[in-house]
Amino acid sequence: MAEPHIVSTTDAANSPVGSLLQESGTTATTSTSWPGAKVVVYLPIVIRTQFTVRTIGWQNGTTPSGNIEVGVYDESGTRKGTSGSTAAGTTAAIQLTTPSAFTLAPGRYYLAMTCDATTYTVNAQAPAAGSSGSIGVMTETTGSFGLPNPWGSVAVLTASETLARCFIADSTVV
Amino acid sequence: MSEIILPGRSGRKASVFITPFSAESLVKINIGGTASAAWTTTNLAMFHPISLPEQVTVNRFFWCNGTTASTNNLQVGVYDSAGNAIKLGTSSTLASGASQPQFDNVADFMLYPDKLYYMALWCSGTTTHVVRANPAGAGRYGREAGIYQVASLSGGLTSTVTFAAASTVATCPLYGLALRASP
Numbered sequence: 001m002a003e004p005h006i007v008s009t010t011d012a013a014n015s016p017v018g019s020l021l022q023e024s025g026t027t028a029t030t031s032t033s034w035p036g037a038k039v040v041v042y043l044p045i046v047i048r049t050q051f052t053v054r055t056i057g058w059q060n061g062t063t064p065s066g067n068i069e070v071g072v073y074d075e076s077g078t079r080k081g082t083s084g085s086t087a088a089g090t091t092a093a094i095q096l097t098t099p100s101a102f103t104l105a106p107g108r109y110y111l112a113m114t115c116d117a118t119t120y121t122v123n124a125q126a127p128a129a130g131s132s133g134s135i136g137v138m139t140e141t142t143g144s145f146g147l148p149n150p151w152g153s154v155a156v157l158t159a160s161e162t163l164a165r166c167f168i169a170d171s172t173v174v
Numbered sequence: 175m176s177e178i179i180l181p182g183r184s185g186r187k188a189s190v191f192i193t194p195f196s197a198e199s200l201v202k203i204n205i206g207g208t209a210s211a212a213w214t215t216t217n218l219a220m221f222h223p224i225s226l227p228e229q230v231t232v233n234r235f236f237w238c239n240g241t242t243a244s245t246n247n248l249q250v251g252v253y254d255s256a257g258n259a260i261k262l263g264t265s266s267t268l269a270s271g272a273s274q275p276q277f278d279n280v281a282d283f284m285l286y287p288d289k290l291y292y293m294a295l296w297c298s299g300t301t302t303h304v305v306r307a308n309p310a311g312a313g314r315y316g317r318e319a320g321i322y323q324v325a326s327l328s329g330g331l332t333s334t335v336t337f338a339a340a341s342t343v344a345t346c347p348l349y350g351l352a353l354r355a356s357p
Contacts, residue, residue, distance in 0.1 A: 016189045016196050020348075023195040024208045024307040044190045046197070075190070075354070108190050108353075128208040128305045129273035134238035134348045136191035138357060156357045158274040 006174065007051065008167035009043045009111055016044050016135040017163045021125055031061030031092070032124040034115045035160035038145050042073065042110040042138040042154060043163065052103045055174050056083040057096045058113060058166035059123035064088035066117025068095070070166050071147045072102075073110045079149035080104060088120055098172055110138070113164050116145035125163040132157045186227035191236070193350035194222040194293070195307070201319045201346065210240025210273070210303045214343050219296035219331055221253065221322040222346070226287050230353055235263040235278040237295060237349035240303025243269040243276075247298040250278060250349055251331040255290040258334055265330030269302040277352065285351075292322070295349045296331050306347040316341030 007014045010029070012022040035041070056070050071082030081102035089095040113122070133156040140154045189196040200223040235250035248269055251262040263278040270276055285291060297304070309319075316323065321341040 013197060016191055016193070019189075019197050019199075020193070020195045020208075023199070023202065024346075046187045046189060048186045106187055108187055128210060128238075128240075128348075130210075130238040130240070130275055130305050131208055131348060134191065134236060134275040134305070134350075135193060135196070136189070136352070136354070154357055156275060158271075 005171060006167050006169045007045055007047065009045065009163065010165055014046050020127065020131065020135050029123050029125045029165055031121045032126055032162055034120040034122055035162050036141065037116055037118045038114065038142045040112055040114040040140050040142060040147060041157065041162050041164060042112045044136040045109050045111055047104045047106055047109055049106055050103060052101055052170050053081055053168045054098065054101050054172050055096055055169040056099055057094055057169070057174060058164060059094045060088055060090065060092060061121025061123050062091055063119060063121045064091055065119045066115055067145065068115050069147050070111065070113045072104065072168060073112055073151060075108050077151040079147055082147050085146060096174055111166050111168065112147055113166050114145065114147055122164045124165060126161045127163065129161060130158065132161045132163060188226050188228055188230050188353060190353050191350060192224060193348055194346050195348065198224045198226055200225055201321060208305055208307050208348065210305055211308065211345065212303050213246065213297040213300050214345060215325065216299050217325065217327050219294050219324045219327050220341055220343060220347065221292040221294045221337065223320050224291050224293055225289065226285055228287050230285050231282050232285060232351045232353065233282055233355040234352040235280055236275045236352055237347065238275050238305040239269050239271055239273060240305050241272055242301060242303040243272045245269065245299060246302035248302065249296045249330045251294040252285065252351070253292045253294060253335065257337055259331065262331050293350055294331055295347055296327055304347045306345045309344055309346060316343065
């Protein structure tokens with residue numbers, strides 16, 4: 001089976017987040033406050049065939065502020081690639097970065113997102129309390145801003161449900 | 175002897191948490207939204223069909239407690255398509271921790287690709303809340319989705335069950351199998 005051009009957290013075929021939202025009929029996402037400065041949210045995805053990441057993106061909410069970093073981790077917590085620290089861009093717009101290309105073998109991964117500002121909002125879903133942790137979403141708070149490598153003391157996400165809309169693409173044309 | 179890993183026909187990897195809502199589920203709901211609600215019937219178990227794209231090692235069972243916990247026991251299990259238990263969780267696990275997932279760390283076991291399995295969730299009472307989707311049309315929903323139910327399991331899930339009744343409960347709980355030992 002071929003991989004789609006974009007693997008997103010809202011993609012039901014590749015993301016438990018997307019499948020929960022689709023199969024429970026709650027697909028709408030809204031501007032949502034980031035759970036806290038230097039909080040990292042790890043969102044599980046599945047890669048079915050070899051996939052070279054050339055674009056990393058996310059969708060800002062109504063009050064983008066501070067700096068954002070989005071990256072990909074394998075199941076062991078090794079960071080495979082990252083957007084690098086990027087100033088939050090336009091309100092309610094998809095924001096794209098072009099990292100150094102990196103390739104993912106088929107497997108289970110996590111799309112990770114973090115922010116250094118408490119006022120940042122992202123386009124996200126906030127499902128019933130407890131849902132995020134029940135589909136494998138994890139979190140940690142880092143001592144300094146940025147995606148760690150490897151990840152640190154990750155825990156099941158049990159509060160501040162933030163199923164952020166973020167994605168990776170195998171093209172720079174998105 | 176080293177472990178032999180069987181690939182599934184699809185070549186796809188399984189989700190890290192397998193639930194009635196994940197890609198491995200044979201239940202297609204797409205209605206209702208998720209919310210906290212009380213378990214509907216004392217000692218009722220629901221059975222949700224799944225099929226895996228690859229051989230997996232299951233590390234833990236889990237369910238998602240709703241806004242009221244600490245009053246009833248829950249139990250998760252996995253059955254083959256004939257109703258034989260492959261693995262049962264701890265039957266005396268009191269719901270603990272409102273509005274968050276609760277894990278049952280069972281001994282690791284394997285499931286294989288392209289076979290029909292049923293995940294089961296049982297609850298001893300109707301006070302504890304779980305997070306669930308709430309499809310309209312009790313009875314019709316269970317039949318359309320291929321969900322079974324078994325009632326009056328006063329001691330929890332049993333080593334064998336008879337799939338004799340489609341679910342009449344208009345509820346699809348969030349629970350399942352974790353392919354991570356932690357967190």
